[in-house]
Amino acid sequence: MASLEARRAAFGRFVRRALEDAKDRRISIKEIERRAGMGSTTFYRWRDGDWTKDPRPTQVDAFCEALDIPTRAAYRALGWGADGKPADQPDAVFDPELRAIQRKLMDPNVSDTAKESIRNMLRLIIGSNGNGRRAAGQD
Template structure:
C-alpha cells in the first residue's frame, strides 16, 4: 500500500472493506460470492483491499461493484479522491428545489455517518416512488 493513511489507496481500501463486511453481514456473501455478484475478479477485490494499485481502478468496475452492493457510487469516487466524478448532478448556483432535494438525498446516502438502516429506508422509499404509478389528473 502507498505510504500514509490518508492516501486514495488507503481510503478506497477502507471503503471496500466496509462494503465487504456489510455484504457478509447483510447477505452472507463471501469474497467469492461478492466477486461473482459484482463481476469483479477476486484478485481485483483483494488488490483493492490491500490498496495495491498505482493507477486508479477502472471506474466501470467501481460502478459495477457499487451497483451490485446497492452503494452510492459517489462515496466510492470520494474515497478515490474524485468527488465530482460521482456526482449525479453538477453543482450549479441556480439549482431549483427539486435538484436541491435530490442532491441532499445523494449526500445523505454517501455520508458514512448515516446508518445502514437509514440508507436502506431512503433507498426503499426511492424504489417505491420510482415504481409507483403516476396519478392522472381527474
C-alpha cells in the first residue's frame, strides 16, 4: 500500500477532478451535498488532503454515486481493494538491529537453542515472562 501522503495526494486529485467535472455538468456543490448526504467540508478536506484517517467507505460510495462515478476509481486512488477495504499494509519499518534479530529467529540454519537464547534475552529486556505478560514485580 502506498504511503498516507501519496494516497492523500492521489485521492485529492481524484476529488478535484470529480468536482471540476460536476461543475462542467452544472451540478452545484449544494446538489452534491444533497445527493451524497454529507457536507461540502468533507469533500473539500478530501480534495485538500486534510485527513489523517481513511475516509469512511460509505461516504466515498455516496460521493461517487452522487456524481455517477465508479467507486473503483476512488478506491484505487485510496489504495483500497475492490471491496472498499484498505489493501494489505506494508511491513513495518524496523531498525537494522531488529531486522537482524527477526532474520535470525526465522533462519532455519540457526539452532533452536540459539533462537531460545535470543528470545530469553528479549524477554529480559522487555520484562516479559514469555507469554506476553509482564513478569512479576515488573512495573
